[in-house]
Amino acid sequence: MKRFLTISAFVFTSTALFAQAENTALRKGNQLYKKGKVTEAEAEFTKAVQQNPANPTAHFNLGNAQFRKNAFADAEKDFANSVANNPNNAGLQQKALYNQGVSLSKQKKLLESIDAYKKALRLNNADEDTRVNLQKALEELRKQQQSQQQPKDQPQQQQKDKQPKPEPKTNKKRLEQQLKSLQQKEQEIQEKVQQNKSRSGSQPEKDW
Template sequence: MKKLFYIVWLMPLFIVLPAWVLAQDENAAIREGNKLYKERQYEKALPAYQKAIEQNPNNTKARYNLANARYRTGNLPDAEKSFDELIEKSNEKNYKEKGYYNKGVTLTKQKKLLESIESYKNALKLDPTDEDARFNLQKALTELKKQQPQEKQQQQKQQQKQKQQNNKLDKKKMEQYLKSLEQKEQEVQRKMQQNRSRAVTQPEKDW
């Protein structure tokens, strides 16, 4: 993957709004998260970004940085979920494209190639000039083509193994069936022998 994850650094804000105090707290939380992220303290950065999102669920920057921090911690399923939430909630085309791209990276790392391919395609729909997305898409497609013969070969091996197991099972069943027939035959012979013995030892009738 050529493109590296990066976080959004906030420019100084000058807010003249009734909710300016809340906005300052929100941005302060993001700055705190960014500081910890830069220091590679990704686990500690998570609560800061989460705090910003709690204060403003529509804060795209906080959601984007939270997803990246989760990726850096190695928690790929949670990172994938966070990128999904970013894509769903963001109204900004730029962030949606970044979300799809980084989700693609996350999926690729989890070996979910088909899903990652779709994610890169979605990123390119939003930004056809994203050469990194194009590069990763091609790489994922190439890797998928390599895997398909391997998967087919593995499937054939599994089928052969199953066939051998079935043959063994059929052979065992046949042996059990033949043994059962043999036992029945022996039982019939035994009864016939007993009948002959009784016939020989039976006294003649005294008239």
């Protein structure tokens, strides 16, 4: 899955005379980003955003840098700002929506990511990465909904398992029969003891 897009193609969008300072920051940020110096690049892109908050490219590039630092919530906001400030450039808008969708997926905001992917596909229905990511998000959402439904039935099942199981009737009858047999034997022994006592008491004394 493609997690972020290159930013070199989207550095210069404003006129040099009107936005020389922000273009300089974008150029420096782009060079640092290519070298893997993401933190320094993020600082330059932040400068560009501060110099022109309505620059969609500055927001897009800043979002990419933040994504590389796993700051997905911040990246999501800057990609959204890139879309909001870019009503005319469909190409950049589609890529920003795609990146926004990936950032949302990373935060497990599946409904929002699905919406972003759908909007990106409306701008470019031939983008295979967006289509694949949309399918994955839909599948993950389906699994999440299924797992949320299962725990509702589990407590009832656990309660059933905790209830004592009735003893089989055959075992109960067998125990009753054994108990009766023991009682009868005990009674017979007591009767024999009583008989022995009565016999010993009735015998005549020996004549020595």
